[in-house]
Amino acid sequence: MRLLIENARIIDPSQDLDKVSNLYIARGRIQAIDDTAPEGFTPDQTIDATGKWLLPGLVDLQARLGEPGSHYEGTIASETKAAVASGITTICCPPDTNPVNDTQAVTELIQRRARQAATAFVLPIGAMTQKLEGEMLSNMAALKNAGCIALSQANRPIQNPLTLRNAMSYAASNDILLMLRCEDQTMKNGGVAHSGAVSSRLGLNGIPYSAETAALAQTLILAEEAGVRVHISQISCAKSVEMIARAKKEGLPVTCDVAIHQLHLTDYDLLEFNSLFHVTPPLRTHDDQAALRMGVKTGIIDAIVSDHTPLDRDVKLLPFGESAPGISGLETLLPLTLRLVEDNTLTLNQAVAALSQRPAEIIGIQNGSLSEGLSADFCLLNPEAHWELDRFDLISRGDNSPFHGWEFQGQVEATYFQGRPVYRNNAV
Amino acid sequence: MRLSTPNLQLNDQGELRHFLTLEGLKPRHLNQILDVADGFIDEQGQIRKVPNLHGKTIMNLFFEPSTRTLTTFEIAEKRLSADVVNLNIATSSTKKGETLLDTLWNLQAMLADIFVVRHSESGAAHFIARHVAPHVHVINAGDGQHSHPTQAMLDMLTIRRHKGDIYDLKVAIIGDIQHSRVVRSQIQALSLLEAREIRVIGPKTLMPPDPAALGVHVYDNIEDGLDDVDVIINVRLQSERMKSALLPSEKEFFNLYGLTRDRLSYAKPDAIVMHPGPVNRGVEIDSEVVDGDQSVILDQVTYGIAVRMAVMSIITENAAVLKQSASVQQEADA
Known part of the structure; x- marks a missing residue:
């Protein structure tokens, strides 16, 4: 499975990176961050992430x-x-x-x-x-x-x-x-x-x-x-x-x-x-x-x-x-x-x-980074989304949040773990 | 963007719905209580029975033992012609949240109109008020170290009846400030009614961590603290304070802070001496002062009945006014 995330603003402090580019994923691992595809990379799926942020x-x-x-x-x-x-x-x-x-x-x-x-x-x-x-x-x-x-x-x-x-x-x-x-x-x-x-x-x-x-x-x-x-x-x-x-x-x-x-x-x-x-x-x-x-x-x-x-x-x-x-x-x-x-x-x-x-x-691990060869764990965030927290809508079994009713700017739209989508915001 | 919480104890018209604390109230709320309480006391200093709360059921929920407060509440409720139920609920049986709330909801289903609540946790009355049905009123009869508003109001009534007005008076409170819900409420009442100066006298171990936040001046020395004051309030010293190493002994406390006739002479000659009770003679106050001319301690007890009657009738009246204006509105809409 090869995945291409196109035109995202990619932010990765571990590589001192903050630029609009493409993320190439193969077999659950990060293959490259580049404007052009690595040799021989043909994506099975392409996601247009224009206007979105991509975080490790x-x-x-x-x-x-x-x-x-x-x-x-x-x-x-x-x-x-x-x-x-x-x-x-x-x-x-x-x-x-x-x-x-x-x-x-x-x-x-x-x-x-x-x-x-x-x-x-x-x-x-x-x-x-x-x-x-x-x-x-x-x-x-x-x-x-x-x-x-x-x-x-x-x-x-x-x-x-x-x-x-x-x-x-x-x-x-x-x-x-x-x-x-x-x-x-x-x-x-x-x-x-x-x-x-x-x-x-x-x-x-x-x-x-x-x-x-x-x-x-x-x-x-x-x-x-x-x-x-x-x-x-x-x-x-x-x-x-x-x-x-x-x-x-x-x-x-x-x-x-x-x-x-x-x-x-x-x-x-x-x-x-x-x-x-x-x-x-x-x-x-x-x-x-x-x-x-x-x-x-x-x-x-x-x-x-x-x-x-x-x-x-x-x-x-x-x-x-x-x-x-x-x-x-x-x-x-x-x-x-x-x-x-x-x-x-x-x-x-x-x-x-x-x-x-x-x-x-x-803790001495390599997670939290989008470096080449690492597990493709990342999220896509819509920086324009404006939303309000309802503690009774939390996914966690604990609804004990004092931030009920707070309004936020920027919302996670999808999260990938080992190259697979593990979360998608249904409201989007 | 943070949600602002409306004052839990006021209704939509800004009038008392519950009586939980004096914090957040306006001077007019306090003056109304004092005026209504005054009206219940006749020229002979007696309090007669009135029909104001006829047909209402009041439940006195005491999660912490009390005799004096419970008794004066009960007398006040009966003088208002209410039906009274006393419940002494051991705190141990309500350790679990659902039990405390279940207890409340059960009692509510028995058609209670007013809960008078005493509990050992600060904020317990707020907690209960947040979870009762809209028609039920909660009156705080003491929660932890937080608040005891009816006690403070009876103290204000005592001062007003002896001094004419609270405004411009210098008041000194001696003793265990940190652990006293009565003192916290007294300080709030005195600030709202614009006493000129509120002093607290005692060692640092018995002071709250930030006394300035309460708007008081701290005096380590009793003679300085009593200088030229109009009102002296003494607070009971509990023996637990010695066990937790806050004080060495009752004797040393009395030597340093006990209110004696000699020390009383530093205050204004017509200063009054108050104590919320129960009094520890020879620990925080000398017997001579308790029984002396300047002591108004027994008046406080009587006025306590009038003040509690005032609070309960005002709250019931406010609810009736609210209901009436709602039904007038409904008719107008129809």
Whole structure:
């Protein structure tokens, strides 16, 4: 099967590419990007993409796919469908499944289900400690060999610094990447909102900056000592950006990401106690949001993630503090990132890089690129399309999006995975 | 492009539909409550039974134990001639969302007109108001550390009846500001009614993270804080604060912040002393002050009945007006 996509504006930060050209695909792989066909290439199908943007398949470093287990809504089949609707073709899923992904068997189960779904690449992240309890180490090397691209503690950071240091040293000796959220549970103290003006007014238990920054400082110090490569997941405040900038400057092998909702929402969105805005880490202030946006722009923040957490309606139908934190975010990752281009926060190249090239580099894979010979994963986007999000129309089984009613410019029309169409927008 | 949420507690005409918080209300809403409450109190300070809510069913849903607030609500409801049902619902049985909502919907089906709700979670009253049928009204009787608007309004009524007006008064609130829903509502009421200055007095561990966001001035020192004030509000100190290392001991708190007769002398000579109760004698306030001439603590309790009657009758009246104007409109359309 040979496929030709004609006259698309092809944007691929991994090749520093942004031009109108043609994409040639043969046997599921990219053969060339060129104005003229490679020798002997006769397409079985030609798609006219005049006026459309063609982006590499996006890479999401953090999305829960609901399987195995019943903590979250959805299945690998349903959530990968949601992912490709937003152009995401590579998904890293954290180990907070049920059972926890702390054994080869669970890793293989996830991989098998993903192969059956055949909609996107699913790359499991294994647990650093058994059952994510933060006490005994998991069989790290076995998880790595089974295909876990990194190990993490999901939203349950190790609280004992000695255990954390040991886990880091052990990971270092096996050349394993650690993805760590920094949050001191003692400092969090049951908090549900940023500790500031809004929590003062609403009487919600506050989470101070220090819950994140004190843990981040500790993590950076221990990581340096252990000589391990760490990726800091979902930072939430200005101070964290500053600390990571300093660590990078000092040459520490550290990278970090931010959840897309942190770049669009603040604690002021909590004023009506709407539990759809309950997330962890909490939404912080306008100044933090500005610093996070600047962090993405300057590259201190390497990647933007969805932190997709599809939840059952019942766990959100509760008073704010009792509701479960999390946003169903796969389908808003790209639209919300493009909005940062629209308001001149990012260039289109920076935005696409933060969703493709950069996250792929962090986990050391070749996805997120349109280079010759790679799997033909990409999406076609109509930059003129104007649409409104209805959370009850999301493909994900979780309809817990606080972006209901938001209007967006630019819409994915089709997504291809290994050269096959896996999503087509029926409205087009 | 973000959707703006209309104020949940106001109807289409901008009048009270629920009573959840004082935030977002206009001074006229507060003055109306105070005026109507005044009207329920006769010259002898007695409150007589009136037929305003005859035929209405009020359910007092207390997800958190209470005796005083529940009792004054019940008395207020009975003085309005309403039918009253009290439900003490242990929070443990409603841990699951569907149970809490199912409970509500079941009670709603029993033809409740007003839910009076107390719950340990901040925002619980908002949550309930968002999910009840359009004809049901929700009155917040205290949600977590967020709001206790009827308590704040009875405090305003007490101040107004003793001082004539709130405008231009200096008010000091002493004690645990951070964990108090009563104080949050008092501060909002005092700001709306244009008190000249609102001071909060206490150690930083008992202050909200951003007191300026509430529009108050913080005083670490009680003598400075009480200087020249017209109204002193004392807040109950709970023993949990010692367990979570926010304070060393009740004794040290009393030594630093306890309201004694000596300290009272820093305030204006005619300053009044208030306390939402229950009072911890010798912890936040000296017995001499509780029982002294400047204390108006027992008036607060009586006025609490009048204020709650006022809130419930205003909300019921607003709904009737809305319904009437809708039917007039319908006739005009026909």
